[in-house]
Amino acid sequence: MDRADIDEFGKGRLYFGKSMIVASRKIEGQPNVYLLETNLVLEREQQREALPGQFYLIKSANSAVQLDRPISVFRSVSSRDEASGLKSVNIQFLILEKGRGTKELCHLMPGDEIEIIGPLGNTFEADDSLKNPVEGKPQIAIVGGGIGVAPVANFASSLPAKSYDFFASFKSGSYGLDYVDANKLVVTTDDGSVGIHGMLPAGFNPDVIKAGAYKAVYACGPNPMLAYVQKICKEAGIKCYLSMENRMLCGVGACLGCTIQTSAGKKRVCKDGPVFDGDIIQFEQPAPRRQPLPSDEEVDLSVDIAGVHFENPVIAASGTFGFGQNYLSFFDVNKLGGISGKGLTLNPKEGNDGVRVVETPAGNINSIGLQNPGVAAFIKDELPEMMKLKCVAIANLAGSDLESYVEGAKLLDKSPVPMIELNISCPNVKAGGMAWGIKPESAYECVSAVRAATSKPLMVKLSPNAPSVVDVALACIKAGADALSLINTIQAVSIDIEKGKPLFDNVRAGLCGPAIRPIALRHVYDVVQAVNQLPEKERVPVVGMGGIACWQDAVEFIMAGASAIQVGSATFSNPGAMLEIIDGLKIFMKSHGYKNLEAMRGIANR
Numbered sequence: 001m002d003r004a005d006i007d008e009f010g011k012g013r014l015y016f017g018k019s020m021i022v023a024s025r026k027i028e029g030q031p032n033v034y035l036l037e038t039n040l041v042l043e044r045e046q047q048r049e050a051l052p053g054q055f056y057l058i059k060s061a062n063s064a065v066q067l068d069r070p071i072s073v074f075r076s077v078s079s080r081d082e083a084s085g086l087k088s089v090n091i092q093f094l095i096l097e098k099g100r101g102t103k104e105l106c107h108l109m110p111g112d113e114i115e116i117i118g119p120l121g122n123t124f125e126a127d128d129s130l131k132n133p134v135e136g137k138p139q140i141a142i143v144g145g146g147i148g149v150a151p152v153a154n155f156a157s158s159l160p161a162k163s164y165d166f167f168a169s170f171k172s173g174s175y176g177l178d179y180v181d182a183n184k185l186v187v188t189t190d191d192g193s194v195g196i197h198g199m200l201p202a203g204f205n206p207d208v209i210k211a212g213a214y215k216a217v218y219a220c221g222p223n224p225m226l227a228y229v230q231k232i233c234k235e236a237g238i239k240c241y242l243s244m245e246n247r248m249l250c251g252v253g254a255c256l257g258c259t260i261q262t263s264a265g266k267k268r269v270c271k272d273g274p275v276f277d278g279d280i281i282q283f284e285q286p287a288p289r290r291q292p293l294p295s296d297e298e299v300d301l302s303v304d305i306a307g308v309h310f311e312n313p314v315i316a317a318s319g320t321f322g323f324g325q326n327y328l329s330f331f332d333v334n335k336l337g338g339i340s341g342k343g344l345t346l347n348p349k350e351g352n353d354g355v356r357v358v359e360t361p362a363g364n365i366n367s368i369g370l371q372n373p374g375v376a377a378f379i380k381d382e383l384p385e386m387m388k389l390k391c392v393a394i395a396n397l398a399g400s401d402l403e404s405y406v407e408g409a410k411l412l413d414k415s416p417v418p419m420i421e422l423n424i425s426c427p428n429v430k431a432g433g434m435a436w437g438i439k440p441e442s443a444y445e446c447v448s449a450v451r452a453a454t455s456k457p458l459m460v461k462l463s464p465n466a467p468s469v470v471d472v473a474l475a476c477i478k479a480g481a482d483a484l485s486l487i488n489t490i491q492a493v494s495i496d497i498e499k500g501k502p503l504f505d506n507v508r509a510g511l512c513g514p515a516i517r518p519i520a521l522r523h524v525y526d527v528v529q530a531v532n533q534l535p536e537k538e539r540v541p542v543v544g545m546g547g548i549a550c551w552q553d554a555v556e557f558i559m560a561g562a563s564a565i566q567v568g569s570a571t572f573s574n575p576g577a578m579l580e581i582i583d584g585l586k587i588f589m590k591s592h593g594y595k596n597l598e599a600m601r602g603i604a605n606r
Contacts, residue, residue, distance in 0.1 A: 013046050014118060018061055021112045022090075029173035032097040033147065034106040035074070038114060040089045048119055049089050050076040052155035053243060053275045056091070056118030057251045060104040066361075068117060069101045070248050070270070072151035072220070075179060094176055096147040120251050121274045124155040124218055124241065131163050134213075138183045140164040141214040143204055143229055145221025149176040151243050151274075152220045156180050165212060169200040169225065200225055209236045216241065217278075227283040240278035244269050290593040299589040300596040301582070303337070303564055305541045306457035306482035308419050310337040310392050310564060312585075313597060314554070314578050317545050317568035318343050318396035318421060318461070319368065323382040324389055330575040335582065338392035340421050340485075340566060341382065346404040346411075348374040354505035358494050363513020363547070364569060365492045367504045370398055370426060375408045379415045387416055396461070397450075398423040399436075405446060406453045413454035420456045422447065422481075425463030425488035426510075437463040437488075440475035451480030459483035459543065462527075464516075465491050469523050470530045477531070477540055485543040485566065486527060487520045513547055513569045520546025521560055528561030528605050549577060551584025561602035 023037035042049075050056070050073040057068035075092040097106040108114065130139045142164050144152040149168050156166055157179040166182035168174060172191045187195030188203040196202045200221075209217075209232060219229045220243035233240035246258040246269040253271030260269055262280040267273065293299065301312040315338040321327065324339040333339070351371025358365050373381065378395070386393040395417045399405035405422075412420055424437035424446055436446040447460055460476045462469055464487040473484055489510025494503040524544040531539050544562030548554055549570035557565050570577040594600045 013044075013048050014120070015040050015042065015047060015056075016117050017115070018113045019116050021108050021110050021114060023110060024106075024108050024112075026106075027094070027175045030175055032106075033175060034095050034097065036093045036095055036105060036108065038091055038116070040091060040116070042087045042089065045087070049078055050091065050119035051123040052158045053124035053151050054119040054121050055151075055274065056093075056116050056120065057248070058093070058105065058114050058116045059101055060108060061113035061115050063101070063104055063115075065101040065104065067101070067249065068115065068251070069105065070120070070245065070251060071095060071105075072243070072274075073119065073154055074150040074176065075154055075157065094147060094150040117251060121270055122272070124151070124243070124275055126159065126216065126218070130215055131160055133163060133183065137213055138162070138164045139213075139215040141167065141204070141209070141212060141217045142182075143167045143169075143200070143217060143219035143221070143225075144176070145169045145200060145219075145225040146171070148219075148221030148225075148243070150220075152218055153177060153180055155218060156182065165214075167200070167204040167208075169203070169221070170194070200228065204229075204232075206232050206236060209233070209238065214238055219243070219278075223283060224286050226278075226281070227286075230278045230281060230283070233278060242276055242278045242281055243274045244276055244281065245274060292591045293589075293593055293595065297590075297595070299586055299594065301337075301585060301589075303597055305543065305563055306419065306459065308392055308457055311390075312337040312582050313558070313562075313564035314338075314582050314585075315340055315392075315394070315543065315564055315566045316571070316578065317566035318394075318423065320568040320571055323378070324386050324391075324393070327571070327575060331579055334390040336391040336578055337564060338394055339386065339389070340394040340396050341378070341386065342372050343370045343396045343398045343423050343426060344372050344375050344378050344408065345370055345398050345400065346375055346408040348372065348377065352505060355503050358503060360492075360494075360511065360513070360515065362515040363511060364572075365494050365504075365509045365511050366489070367506055367509035369506075375411045379411060379417075383415060383417055392418055394419045394421050394459070396421045396423050398426055399446075402446060402449055405436075406449050409450045409453040409456075413456055417456070420450075420454060420458050421485060422450055422458055422460045423488070425461050425465075425486075437461075437472055438466045440468075440471045443472045444475040444479045447476045447479035447481055457482045459485050461488055462486040462523075463488050464519060464523055464546075470526050473527045474530060474534075477534070477538060481540060483541045483543060483563075484527060484531075485545060487516070487523050487546045490516050490519065514549050515547065517547030517549075517553060520544065520548075521556055524557055524562055525560040525605055528602060532561070532602075532605070548581070549574075551581045551588060554581050554585060555588055555600070556604075558597060558601050559604040561605045563597075563601065 019038045027033040055072045059068045071093045074094045078089045161181040162183040165184040167186045169188045174194045186203040217240040249255040249257040251270045258269040259266040261282045318340040323341045352369030460481040466472045489512045492511035496503045541563035543564045544557035545566035
C-alpha cells in the first residue's frame with residue numbers, strides 16, 4: 001500500500017461513509033438525466049478533494065442493489081466552516097438513469113442519504129504550455145458526448161476562461177454546460193433541437209481539427225464516440241486523452257474487475273484510469289445495430305411447445321401461483337401464456353412442519369413440502385376453474401415413489417389438462433422428489449414409466465442439484481420427454497443462530513429468486529447446446545426458469561435458447577411482474593427488429 005494514503009492516525013485519505021443529499025432535480029428537456037448534489041464534511045485535513053476526471057462510488061444508503069455505481073464528478077467546490085474549522089466539499093453529479101442502481105440515485109430526495117467512497121481514479125491534466133492560446137487560437141479541444149459531458153465540463157471549468165474550444169454532442173437538447181466558458185462552444189444534436197443537426201462528426205471532424213490547430217484533445221462519452229475521436233486525432237497526429245468507463249467492484253484497483261484492453265496490456269479503469277492516453281486504447285468493433293420493425297408491424301410472441309400453443313412465452317411457475325385463481329384480484333391472468341399449477345401428488349399432502357420460508361439476499365429459501373389436495377381433488381375442484389382461463393393450464397406432477405407417479409399420470413391422462421410437467425426435482429420432500437432427477441438412470445426410469453402411462457405432452461422439470469444436468473436432460477429425452485423445464489430450486493441451508501440449529505425441519509430447503517438466475521441461465525444454455533447436437537427429430541423445446549424478474553432476464557433466457565420462460569418468486573414482490581415482462585418483450589423485439597421469438601431464440605448459443 002502507498003503509505004501516502006494513510007495519515008499518522010492510520011486513517012485513510014479517501015472519504016468513506018454516508019452523506020446527505022442536499023439537492024436533486026431532473027434536467028429540463030431530458031427524459032432520464034438528473035443532477036444530484038451532496039455535501040461531504042471532511043473530518044481530517046488530509047482527506048482529498050476530487051480533481052477533474054475523478055469519480056466516486058455511490059449508491060443509495062437504502063439500496064436494493066449490492067454494488068456502488070461509479071459516477072464522475074460534474075462539479076466540486078470546497079469551503080471551510082468557521083466555527084468547526086472543518087472543510088466541506090459540495091459535489092454535483094450528473095446521472096443518467098439507466099439501470100436499477102442509477103434509478104435509485106436519480107429519485108433520491110433532499111434529506112436522503114447515500115453511501116459514498118472517493119475520490120477515485122486519475123485526473124485530466126494539461127501542461128501549462130497548452131493553457132495559453134496561440135495567436136488567439138486555443139491549443140486544447142474538449143469533447144463530451146451525452147452523460148460523458150460531466151467530467152470534461154468539470155475539467156473545462158478548471159482551465160482559464162477562453163483557453164479551450166468545447167464540443168458537445170447529445171441526442172436531444174443540451175445539459176452540463178453551465179460552467180463551460182469556452183472560446184468556442186459547438187453543440188450537435190441527433191434531432192437538431194440545439195446547435196448543429198447531427199452526431200459529433202457534424203461539429204468535430206478532421207477539418208475542424210486542422211482549422212483549430214489543436215495540440216491536445218480531451219474527451220469522454222460512449223465508446224463509439226471515443227473510438228472516432230481516437231481515430232481522427234491519430235490521423236491528425238495530435239494527442240488525445242480519453243476518459244473510459246467499465247463495470248466495477250472495488251473501485252480501488254484490488255479486484256481487477258474493471259480492466260480494459262490496451263496496447264500496454266490490460267489496464268484498470270478505476271486505478272490506471274479512468275483517463276488514458278488515447279494512443280493505447282484498443283476498442284472492440286461495435287456490433288451492427290439492428291433496425292426496428294416498421295411502426296405498423298406487430299411482433300408475434302406465440303410459441304408452440306410439444307404441440308401445445310401458447311399466446312406468449314410467459315408461464316407462471318409451479319408452487320408460486322396456486323392454480324391460477326389467487327391472483328385474479330390483482331390482474332387479468334388470461335394475459336399469461338400459461339400457468340403451471342401447484343405441485344401435485346397422488347394423495348393429499350400436508351407439507352412440511354416448522355418454518356417454511358426465510359428471506360435471503362435477492363431471494364428466499366423455502367421448505368413448503370408439496371402441500372396439495374392430491375391429483376383426484378385437483379381434477380375435480382381446481383382444474384375446471386383453470387380450464388376457464390384463456391392461458392394454458394399445466395399440471396405439475398410429483399411423487400414419492402414410481403407407483404405414485406404412474407397412478408397420478410393415469411388420472412391426469414383422463415382429464416382435459418393440456419400438458420403435464422413432471423416434477424423430478426423438488427428438494428423439499430424426504431421421499432421421492434429430487435431423488436428421481438439426480439442421476440440419469442433414475443430420471444430415465446421415472447420418465448419412461450410416466451410416459452407409458454399418459455399420452456399427454458410431457459414436460460420434465462429438472463434439478464440443478466444433479467452432478468450433470470445435461471446428462472439427466474438427455475436421459476429424459478431418451479425416455480420420452482416432449483419438453484424440458486429448468487431449473488428448480490437449489491438446495492440451501494439456513495441456521496437459527498439463537499438456537500444454534502438448522503432453521504428448517506428438513507435441514508435443506510430450496511433457494512430461489514434473482515440470486516440463482518445466473519446459475520439457471522448457465523444450465524439452460526448448457527442443456528440447449530446439448531439438445532442442439534441431437535438429430536433434429538430428437539430435439540425438444542426447453543423452458544427456462546430460475547430468478548427471472550424482468551423482461552431483460554427473459555430476453556437472456558430466450559437468447560440462450562429457451563422456447564419459453566417461467567416466473568416464480570418475482571410475483572411475490574411484484575404481482576405484475578409477468579405482465580411487465582410480456583410488455584417489455586414486445587417493446588424490445590420491435591425496437592430490435594425481431595418479428596417473432598424464433599428470430600432471437602438461441603442466438604447466443606450458436
